[in-house]
Amino acid sequence: MTKNLKYGLILLSICAVCAFALALTNSITAPVIRMQDEVNQKKALEAVSNGWTIGTRSEVTDQAYVTYTIDLLDNSSVAGYVVGLSTPGYGGQMTLVASYTNSGEMLFAQLLTHNETPGLGKKAEQEGYMDKFKGSGTEKAVPTSKSMLSDADAQAVSGSSVTFTAIAKAIAAGSEYVKNLGGAR
Amino acid sequence: MKANIKELTKGIFKENPVFVIVLGLCPVLGVSTQVSNAIGMSAGVMFVLLFSNIIISALRKVIPGSIHIPAYIVVIASLVTITEMVMHAFVPSVYSALGVYLPLIVVNCIILGRAEAFASKNSVFDSILDAIGMSIGFALGLTLIALIRELFGSGTITLFPMGNFGGGINIPWFYDNPIRVMALAPGALLIMGYLKAFFDWNTSRKKDK
Structure with missing residues (x-):
């Protein structure tokens, strides 16, 4: 039981660090990606x-x-x-x-x-x-x-x-x- | 020093991931339709393999054996997602060129294979050397197959556009007489088979000596 709890906590810690890293990266990249999508959409509309x-x-x-x-x-x-x-x-x-x-x-x-x-x-x-x-x-x-x-x-x-x-x-x-x-x- | 060089170079020829260990064949066969795809894929694999090896090697004493696979998968999947987001935001042309193959790095056997077979048992420095050597070996194998397939299958060599250079080079004669099967899936298997046979012959010849 203690062993399983320990394994669970280790996995939880790894997942938490990964989730934090992903959230941080997303907070930096998401606005840039959204801006690119808007520009591409506008360009495509003008082109057609x-x-x-x-x-x-x-x-x-x-x-x-x-x-x-x-x-x-x-x-x-x-x-x-x-x-x-x-x-x-x-x-x-x-x-x-x-x-x-x-x-x-x-x-x-x-x-x-x-x-x-x-x-x-x-x-x-x-x-x-x-x-x-x-x-x-x-x-x-x-x-x-x-x-x-x-x-x-x-x-x-x-x-x-x-x-x-x-x-x-x-x-x-x-x-x-x-x-x-x-x-x- | 000699041992470090050996660690670095083993992935290039002696333990080439594509032709000798035969790992990561799905992306190799799928993405090798153009040289530019092969280069982009190799860069993505290099980044993920390097950082996954570093992280897994650093955590090798913390992660118990019975949960190592889920722990490695979480680390690798996170690194691939970070690579995908960064490429999408800052190098959209490369992101667009790689398409569906970028998220597929998660299931590339080379990444998990090296984490399991090497990084989980060796120091961070050795794991870095292993990642660099294996990445170069993977890049060489993938690019060689892509070069042969694109040359014979389409008569072109496609690189990334830079300045006035559009990215595509048409090869005389081959461009007018393409062997279409080379650009399709059977062509990938044929080229892979011939190159694997060549590597096996070369290895056995060295052993005989």
Whole structure:
């Protein structure tokens, strides 16, 4: 009994010191990380806004992929939307932002956070990866399988089909959501 | 002095963690798709191995044998989490490049293996030498596999971007004629097998002499 208590106290002491070290590190790093996230989010919004004015944000809670929308204003009328998307990738949940016209045509998209495999799914954050979805959503369907891509694009997503499909489904869902809004707000 | 040098260098060739002791193969096979990933992973492992060896060696007389595994895991997991938070805040590009492999250092057998086999039985100074030697051995093994895989599989060598240098080097001929399987999981196993065979042959040849 005394021996078990002693072992418990030793483990408790080690855990307490580790918890203190982690709390201290977190108190230093958390504000820096939060600031970086805000800057990245702002940069991403500006990158996908198509030069239009970024308007008000509305949270969306009843959709599978869509988490929020932001109006894009052209001379104070709604010209399109930025849609915040969340989709399950190979390494866990991924978040991205995509902009659409009122008719649901995708303009630009950018990956925000993910845990995809370096060298494979992680390629989705590279410049140009989202180009394969540009202009899709209306007359041209969003490519949700590799067979809908050109040979070069299919080669580029080789080895990371889960990531590609997850992003494609989210972009397609965003397009559908915007079509239903139809510039109504 | 000679014993210290031996302690430091044993991890590089004689007891190389990747090719001889065959530890930590999950991250080795998973992360070796690009040279930059291998370098980043090696840096993370070096930091965690060094500090876990120091802490565990310093506490070796305090931690009883029957609770040593949970105690080591708490120390290692805390060090990995600290590394992750610091990298996320201050070197976000490296943090982003390593992705899911950074938290996986917790389950890297080299860290727990060296804590169990060496740091728990030796002085802090010897444990530091062991950690440095093993880290260098791990870095060499991982980088060598990544270099071969990336060269044959993609025809490129990817390093970290610096100034005007974008980070990627395209190797003529290999870039136009990549052997795709090398970039995929079977390629990692193939390269690992050939390199392990080479190390075994080299060791047996030395013994015969």
